[in-house]
Amino acid sequence: MxxxxxxxxxxxxxxxxxxxxxxxxxxxxxxxxxxxxxxxxxxxxxxxxxxxxxxxxxxxxxxxxxxxxxxxxxxxxxxxxxxxxxxxxxxxxxxxxxxxxxxxxxxxxxxxxxxxxxxxxxxxxxxxxxxxxxxxxxxxxxxxxxxxxxxxxxxxxxHDTRKQGLVTRLIQIAREKGISAYVGDGTNRWAxxxxxxxxxxxxxxxxxxxxxxxxxxxxxxEGVPLRDIAETVGKGLKVPVVSIPAEKAVEHFGMFFGHAASQDMPGSSEWTRKTLGWEPTGPGMIEDLTNMKYF
The missing domain is CATH 3.40.50.720 (NAD(P)-binding Rossmann-like Domain)
Structure with missing residues (x-):
């Protein structure tokens, strides 16, 4: 083709x-x-x-x-x-x-x-x-x-060990502000x-x-909890990990990311896998975040 x-x-x-x-x-x-x-x-x-x-x-x-x-x-x-x-x-x-x-x-x-x-x-x-x-x-x-x-x-x-979608921006914010944050209890998930x-x-x-x-x-x-992401980033950057109340999310992350960081965005690929015969075999997000070079 x-x-x-x-x-x-x-x-x-x-x-x-x-x-x-x-x-x-x-x-x-x-x-x-x-x-x-x-x-x-x-x-x-x-x-x-x-x-x-x-x-x-x-x-x-x-x-x-x-x-x-x-x-x-x-x-x-x-x-x-x-x-x-x-x-x-x-x-x-x-x-x-x-x-x-x-x-x-x-x-x-x-x-x-x-x-x-x-x-x-x-x-x-x-x-x-x-x-x-x-x-x-x-x-x-x-x-x-x-x-x-x-x-x-x-x-x-x-994701790989260089970029991770929206998480890349969360890493930048954590580096700029000296803390790795999540919203509320951090149980909201990102696929x-x-x-x-x-x-x-x-x-x-x-x-x-x-x-x-x-x-x-x-x-x-299907979904990686934002708290797990924040904790992994905190270890990588060697900065504290903190919870941000929902009403402070925009102030900390900015307008767009304050909204995104509060969202629960899990997803299923069951139909896709069956239809295309697609079976992903690469590392998980936390593994890639753990292995990336932060400095």
């Missing part, structure tokens, strides 16, 4: 491009930098220059492809999160506009929170919260309506999965997704 990957030199994209090429697929990767050009050339991918805001580059990159995987999202500046979410929606619309009926669009979403105590399943609808402006699933539904096959991959906290297993799931989704809309959960661990 000919596959166009946005975010091709990013955290997940780097692994996915290698996985796809290793399985015999032809990959065209989007990059905005000279370093990205060299990275893609080394692994044998076709280079396509552009970025998430350059909609013409997205349309030309997706033209003639059998599948498009949208992994690009600007995580660098959370003060512009709402604008970044808007850019993502426009990118999905642009990519979908040039895909022919019967071709595949793979979009990236998040497991997100469910009802209190509920473990999110693949059959659950997309989350819809004013605190979370990202709407990739909703944007992609319009693309599916014109006959394009749609696969939604909901991510948990994706997690190791990087290489997540990249493998994307490849299986590219190869296996059929007509209509299919939702997958890239979840290895």
């Amino acid at each position: 000919r596959v166009f990957v946005t975010g091709a030199t990013g955290f997940i994209g780097t692994e996915l491009v290698k996985e796809l090429i290793g399985s015999g697929h032809q990959v065209r990767g989007l990059t905005r930098s000279d370093a990205g050009v060299e990275q893609l050339k080394v692994v044998g991918a076709e280079v396509h220059r552009g970025n998430l805001q350059d909609l013409d580059s997205l349309r030309s990159g997706a033209t003639g492809m059998d599948a498009v995987v949208n992994l690009a999202f600007n995580h660098d500046d959370f003060s512009k999160f709402a604008q970044n979410a808007k850019d993502e929606i426009q990118a999905i619309e642009a990519l979908g506009s040039v895909l022919e009926s019967g071709k595949l669009l793979v979009v990236t979403s998040g497991v997100g929170p469910g009802a209190p105590g509920q473990v999110r399943k693949e059959s659950d609808p997309a989350t819809d919260s004013s605190a979370m402006p990202r709407r990739p699933e909703q944007a992609a539904q319009a693309v599916a309506a014109k006959g394009v096959h749609l696969a939604i991959v909901r991510l948990p906290q994706v 997690a999965a190791p990087l290489k297993d997540v990249a493998h799931l994307y490849r299986l989704a590219v190869e296996s997704s059929g007509p209509g809309v299919t939702t997958y959960h890239a979840v290895q661990e």
Whole structure:
């Protein structure tokens, strides 16, 4: 298959491009930098220059492809999160506009929170919260309506010993403030999965997704308690571990992370595993957090 990957030199994209090429697929990767050009050339991918805001580059990159995987999202500046979410929606619309009926669009979403105590399943609808402006699933539904096959991959906290999704920002906050904090009793959970297993799931989704809309959960661990995460980070940074009352969460973590750090976001991947034959084998989040270099 000919596959166009946005975010091709990013955290997940780097692994996915290698996985796809290793399985015999032809990959065209989007990059905005000279370093990205060299990275893609080394692994044998076709280079396509552009970025998430350059909609013409997205349309030309997706033209003639059998599948498009949208992994690009600007995580660098959370003060512009709402604008970044808007850019993502426009990118999905642009990519979908040039895909022919019967071709595949793979979009990236998040497991997100469910009802209190509920473990999110693949059959659950997309989350819809004013605190979370990202709407990739909703944007992609319009693309599916014109006959394009749609696969939604909901991510948990994706980790290795370098990055860990939202936990990476929690580590930065702990380093800046000199304490590793959790909210309340810290029993709220975040689903997690190791990087290489997540990249493998994307490849299986590219190869296996059929007509209509299919939702997958890239979840290895159903839920890791935030207190366990904070305690592991505290040991790594050699800083105290403390509980923050819910009403002080935004003050400590900031607007976005104050909300996220209070959320219970467990997820199940039972259906995904059965459907794709996906069996993650990598380390758990706490193991990766324990083995990362904090200094």
